[in-house]
Amino acid sequence: MNFFWLILLFLAIFFILFSFLFARITYKRIFRYHYHFKGEKKSLYQKKPYSFETKKGTLKGFLYSKGESSYLLVLVHGLLAEHQEYLAFIDALVEAGFDVFAYDCLGCGESSGKGILSLNQSKKDLITVLKEIQHWSQYKKISLIGHSLGGYAVVALPQEYKIRIDKIISIAGFEKRQNIIRKTSMGNVPSVFKFFLFPFLLLFERMHGKFLKNEIKNEIQKTPNISYMIWHSKDDKTVPLSSSILFSLKEENFPNVTKHLFENREHNYFLLTEACKKYRKEKFALYRKMKKEKKIKTYEDFEKKYVDLSCFNEIDPSTFRMLKDFLYE
Numbered sequence: 001m002n003f004f005w006l007i008l009l010f011l012a013i014f015f016i017l018f019s020f021l022f023a024r025i026t027y028k029r030i031f032r033y034h035y036h037f038k039g040e041k042k043s044l045y046q047k048k049p050y051s052f053e054t055k056k057g058t059l060k061g062f063l064y065s066k067g068e069s070s071y072l073l074v075l076v077h078g079l080l081a082e083h084q085e086y087l088a089f090i091d092a093l094v095e096a097g098f099d100v101f102a103y104d105c106l107g108c109g110e111s112s113g114k115g116i117l118s119l120n121q122s123k124k125d126l127i128t129v130l131k132e133i134q135h136w137s138q139y140k141k142i143s144l145i146g147h148s149l150g151g152y153a154v155v156a157l158p159q160e161y162k163i164r165i166d167k168i169i170s171i172a173g174f175e176k177r178q179n180i181i182r183k184t185s186m187g188n189v190p191s192v193f194k195f196f197l198f199p200f201l202l203l204f205e206r207m208h209g210k211f212l213k214n215e216i217k218n219e220i221q222k223t224p225n226i227s228y229m230i231w232h233s234k235d236d237k238t239v240p241l242s243s244s245i246l247f248s249l250k251e252e253n254f255p256n257v258t259k260h261l262f263e264n265r266e267h268n269y270f271l272l273t274e275a276c277k278k279y280r281k282e283k284f285a286l287y288r289k290m291k292k293e294k295k296i297k298t299y300e301d302f303e304k305k306y307v308d309l310s311c312f313n314e315i316d317p318s319t320f321r322m323l324k325d326f327l328y329e
Contacts, residue, residue, distance in 0.1 A: 019197055033080075033107070034115060035109070037085050043064055059104070059111050059125055059128055062101070063099060064093075064100045065099040069099040071143070072139040073099070074100075074130065074143070075089075076103075076146035078147045079148055079149040081108065083102035088315060142164060146171065147172055151173020154168050155168060155170045155173060167226065170245055172268075175216050175244060216245055220254055229257075234261065237266070241261075270319060272314060279312060
C-alpha cells in the first residue's frame with residue numbers, strides 16, 4: 001500500500017513538473033520571440049528617430065510629420081507586430097494634419113529585447129513613452145490610438161501617472177489579459193493538457209503585473225475628461241467579441257465613450273477597403289502556397305515580385321473619416 005502511494009506521489013510530482021515546463025516553453029514561444037516585420041518599410045513623410053532607455057531594454061520610436069501640426073497621435077501596435085506594419089495608416093493620419101509618434105514595443109522591430117515579455121509590458125512601454133513626450137511643448141493635444149494589444153494598453157493605462165491625454169481610440173482591444181493568454185498561448189495545445197497548463201500560464205503573466213478586476217471600466221470611470229472611441233468586429237477570431245473591451249462595456253453608458261460594432265472587419269481590416277482586404281487575402285494565400293512549394297524564400301522577395309503596395313494598403317475613406325472626425329470634434 002505504501003509503495004502504491006509512493007508511486008502515485010511520484011507520478012503527481014512528475015506531471016506537475018512536466019506541466020510547469022511545458023507551460024513555460026509555451027509562454028516563451030509567444031513572449032520571448034523578437035518580432036520583425038517582413039516587407040517594404042517606406043513612409044511618404046519624414047521620420048525622426050527617438051530612443052527611450054528602460055531597465056529591460058531600449059524602446060525605439062519615430063515621429064512622422066510634415067512639420068506643421070500641434071496635434072500629436074501616439075500609435076501603439078498589436079501583439080507580434082511592429083509599427084512599420086501601420087505605415088499606410090500613419091501616412092493617412094499625417095496627410096490629415098496630425099503628427100504621429102509610433103514606437104516598437106520591447107522585443108519588436110527596432111527596439112531591443114528577446115520578446116515583448118508579457119501582455120502587461122505593453123502598458124509599461126506606453127507609460128515610458130508618454131512620460132517623455134508629454135513634455136513636448138509644441139503639441140496642444142495628445143491622443144492615443146491602439147490596435148489589438150495596443151487597444152488594450154491605451155485604455156488600461158493607469159491614470160495615476162497623470163499623463164495629459166485628450167482622446168483614446170481602441171481598435172480590436174481585449175478586456176482581460178487572462179482570456180488572451182488562453183487564446184494566444186493555448187491555441188495548438190491538445191485539450192487534455194489545457195486544464196493543467198492554464199494555471200501556470202496565468203502565473204507567468206501574473207509575475208509581470210496583477211490581474212485587476214474591472215480594469216477597463218475603472219480606468220474609464222476615473223477619466224471623465226478623456227473621450228474614448230471603442231471599435232470591434234463581430235467576426236474577429238483573434239480577439240473574439242466576448243473577450244473584447246466593447247463587449248465588457250455593453251451594459252455601460254459612459255457619456256465619454258463612443259462604441260462601434262462592425263460586421264466584417266475581422267481583426268486587421270478596420271481601415272482598409274473591401275477590395276484591399278480581398279487582395280491581401282489572395283496574396284497571403286499565394287505566398288503560403290509558394291512557400292510550401294519552395295518557390296520563394298522570403299516574404300520580402302515575394303512582396304517585390306507579386307504585390308502591388310497601392311492595392312495592399314488602400315485606406316477606406318468612410319471609416320477613416322469616422323476616426324478623423326472623432327479626433328477633431
